[in-house]
Amino acid sequence: MTARRGRKLDFEHGVVELIHGGGGRATTQLIEELFLPAFHNEHLATRNDQAVMRMPAGEMALSTDSFVVSPLFFPGGDIGAMAVHGTLNDVAMSGAMPLYLSAAFILEEGLPLRDLRRIVQSMADAAQDAGVRIVTGDTKVVEHGKGDGVFITTTGIGLRIPGIAPSVEKAQPGDAVIVSGTLGDHGIAILSQREGIGFETDVISDCAALHHMVASLIETCPTVRVMRDPTRGGLASALNEIAEASGVGMILNESAIPLDPQVEAACELLGLDPLHIANEGKLVAIVPFECADDVLGVLHADPLGRRAALIGRVVEDPRHFVQIQGDFGGTRVLDWLAGEQLPRIC
């Protein structure tokens, strides 16, 4: 169904067409009838190609991320919510409170408008709940077969809390390693929907905005060394990045790592390691050991941090290994993820 002057977009039966990305009347119609009402704010209302904001004094954090998840809708979330939360979280991990987001869409010709509307509304809800505004954006359309429904890139900007400067190279021997909750939920929720591998589970994606919890954490522990959200590559990759950048090692206590029993079961079934699986609503924090109890208290008080746990310590190690001490006493190295984890039979 082609966009014509005077005819509204048919969100029930219509699909994205190439002209929606052409910059002409059809693009404007898509913006006017979908994006503007959903993301409504004074910046978008100006209908400029850019948003102009007064910059508060201080340090700004800027982060960008692209979201290509499939399926678009999954238990616990969708690509829209992920696109908002993911970038907000990246900004927040630097100790900054997110303020504004931009959102760029690459839409595949043929994507049902109904699905697009659902995604956009999800983004609007996520942004509103997070107290952040989506102030500028872009839309392009690619031919059918050249995209996975929709790809979204969001860029977020936030203001750093003065005096707070966590950074990946700041972990020190003796520090506590804390995670805010169960690991692997998001990746398993996605995998459960995948054709050929699917299974029924109560596990849902943990997709969530973490910046309020981060603000509480920082207030309690201004000397927090590092914060990371362990997305792709899971906890293992995040900790290895930190170990490498800080020139330290880590020793984790396996029995302290919080895991949902169904995530464990799915991993046993498919031969996966939950510590390599993506999370979208968890953080790992490296804090001075003396702050650990207070940090745990603050996390436990937050609905997103109920299963927070102290899982290990940073140690001196010129090899920069992240090691796990197993229940049986042996230790093993927890490595970066070597390529994507694949279900196996052996």
Next chain:
Amino acid sequence: MCLAVPACIVSVTNDEAVLDIAGIRRTGSVALIDNPQSGEWVVLHSGIALTRIDPHAADTMLSKLRMLGEAA
């Protein structure tokens, strides 16, 4: 070849069963099992139940280990 998990049969329809693996559920084939019944446990490998798990044999083995533990 080796990656297999214990699974409990929830229900059987011809050669297929709904299987429970520690709370997650998946359908699998019980075509290799004689007269499978719900409530029984099987070894599930790559979507196929290979054999029944014998709870009695499992208990016997664990008892042997516990006796070792007591003797230690």
Next chain:
Amino acid sequence: MKFAHEYRDKSLAWAVAEAIGWRVDPARDYTLMEFCGGHTHAICRYGIIDLLPENVRLVHGPGCPVCVLPIGRIDQVIALAMQPNVTLATFGDMMRVPGSDRKTLLSAKATGADVRIIYSVLDALALARKTPDRRVIFFAIGFESTAPATALAVQMAAREGLRNFFVFCTHVTTPAAIDGIFASDAARSGQVKVDGVIGPGHVATITGSGYYKDVAARHHLPMVVSGFEPLDLLQSVLMLIDQINDGRAVVETQYARAVTSGGNARAQAMMRDVFVARESFDWRGFGELPGSALRLAPAYARYDAELVFDITYHRVADNPACSCIEILSGAKQPLDCRLFGKGCTPENPIGACMVSPEGTCSAYWQHARHHAGETA
């Protein structure tokens, strides 16, 4: 998880380890070969080696069907995947195994081949039903634990009259692997000295433990068919130590909750219907081993991808610097390979021992590297 967590009890594990410590003869060494990738994984994951006395050594044998497939077979499956209108359905294990020129199924997928990862052969059948205009080839790997599933699928395809389902059959058999170890150059030159074998538990659920009587007798080899949890492995080690000390060499079953001496008759009947033994099969590391693999029986020739697509096997020599051969026969440990960690890593594997997560080198890299003072 029932029938799993009970076998991970820490204090029981220590008790068994202590018993092993009491029963070993301090005057001798014990070399036990564990055979099955799943055992390798569990040993590393639970640090079993740290619980055993110094004079008990575990070597990793060729129980990883991914690792024993030669380069030429990988080339063959990639060629099949590149055929027009083909969907190649494979287990995840095979995606990154390098063939010639370091090509993999993953790289074939990146250049446009329709390669799908499946969890079960039944998913491949479902794909064939769903896409009748595509030719779905299932890449069948694995030992006797996985072969029955393939047999089942072929029988189902035949019953349904499916015309677009094919099997590229590379199932290999375990007694031949044991023979291969003892026939290898390494064994003949005395580099491999195996005192006992921790036998493959899931294979034995199908074949029965009696399946190994002949091969164990042939090599006067104590064998204990083991489960896959840490307590299973520790109990199996204890049983082997006892056999070795007593001078016995029989096949015992530790994994009694799932393994009987006769095995699964139904599964065996299916396999006899669908498969015949190949005269011989080229194994990475061991060369041609007679009667060591399966192919589809003539009655099912229409499902045999090798026949239908006429893409034959060509032997390709392994990288001369690669020590997979010696590692598979237990003569070398990963650190003995000069490529380990230098040129051959999980990100950049040269041989299958590093690619497969059950491969000796990969398992060692993931779980035991820190013992050696290597950097991350």
